[in-house]
Amino acid sequence: MIGPTWLAAIFGVIMLVAAVVAAVRIIAAWRAHRTTDYQIDIHNILMGVSMAGMLIPSLLIVTTGPSTIAWLVVWILLTIWFAISVARDAAQRRDGNGFTGHHLPHLVMSAAMVYMFAVLLVPASDSSDPAISGMPGMNAGGGLVPLATLDYAFVIFVVGYTVLVVDRLPAIAAMRSRDPQVVGHGGAATTARPLAPATAAINNIVMAITMGYMLTMMFA
């Protein structure tokens, strides 16, 4: 899932920047009393860091068996979390609460992260350290990545998600000038403007493209 080393390094740096952007969003939203989806921002921080770790092994974020397993557990938990969120969104739609549900893409991307980390743990034919040499494309024995069709399906999803968000960018950017939205689920309602929605969308686009890159490199 690395491809050319120099290109992987570029994507890795981009992922670290994306993670920082997500972290800044959380801090900025809290300080400026603006709204943001903390679930997605936290998701993006973790995804940015873990993907950077896979793309740049020298960062020592994802290079040992225990750390890979730990990340796998994190992503399994996040997948479950977003599955619950998606179910909750669907229930609110049935109750007529207008548009809800933006967690499905992140559910799928979390599942894709589970897949990538699980593949990392598949032992390579020429090394006793599965986390390092088990990276698809680095396996001297070659062979198809496990559940290859699922890999392909994930790529199709993230690419489709990318173009959908890009399509909506002009409208998202225009949302900055709109009236503050009412926020709150069942608690006291307050009004607050969303925090830089276009920035959030661009962050998601960049992460989706990078994930598509990593999943595609697993084809080799």
Add this chain to the structure above:
Amino acid sequence: MSQVPGTATSTAALTPHAARSLVPTDWRRWLQLALAAIWVFDGILQDQTYMFSKDFSVSFLAGMAEGNPDWIASSILWAAHIVEGNPVLVNAGFATLQLGIGLAIAFRPTLRLGLAVSIVWSLGVWWFGEGLGMLLTGGATALAGAPGAVLLYAVLAVLLWPTVKDTSASFVAAQPLGIPAAKTVWVVLWGGLAALNLQPSQLTADSVSSKVSGMGDGQPGWVSFLINRFAEFSDHNGVALSIIGAILLALVAVGIFLPGRWTRTVLVAAVVVAAFIWVIGEALGAPFGGKGTDVNSGPLLALIALAYWPTTTKAVTTSTGVSA
């Protein structure tokens, strides 16, 4: 609750009206986004390690010259030589351009630019990268990817161009071209594919099996299974299968002139044929193995068919003022 799927924005409940304004409003836009997604994927595929190697130009690109007339072969070899000179820089440019085309088509303000660049790039790659779809070699068939996948990108860009020349057009492809021209494109495409099946080289016992044998190697198990079974079935039956294929493709070609629901039947048949080509003849674009450059012709033929699907929606102007 977010205002836009997948974006970390306000958790407020968006009104249904506002939510609907964020969704593509017409069938043509959905098709444009599908085309954009394919371009983005192609850009990512171009980032594979093999594409940055000299072998890509020496073996892959130069190999397209084989069987072509000398004047075409020499131009292909010239282009391959250029790539071979600096494969990393040149391929990085290729990948960036293809990714950029996809994003430009997806971003409404740059839609026309993206489509225009895609036409120029597609025609160039069709010549220098696909050897004019190998149409002049005598061996090209629909099952093998004729007329060349990259040419179909250009066809789609034209069919999905954001201009409404004929406001009474009942299908997307007719909006920029008018109904007669759009149907002519359809007939030329599918009729041409039918004609390719009747080339002398295709009327041999192993003409079909030789094209699909081995295509499943290195691909997912279910794909390999289907391809291998078809290869066994088609062995020694090449003549009959080529003729049957030609008849089917010809029916698809002329079927566009049928009225009402028969048109939908023909379009469904076209999509089924495209799916068959994509799975059996192209192994889903043969992406596994690190040398796949694009999704191949199957998905593009299906998209073209969908551009002819009868619809009552018309092109609309978005909030950015760009008609998609």
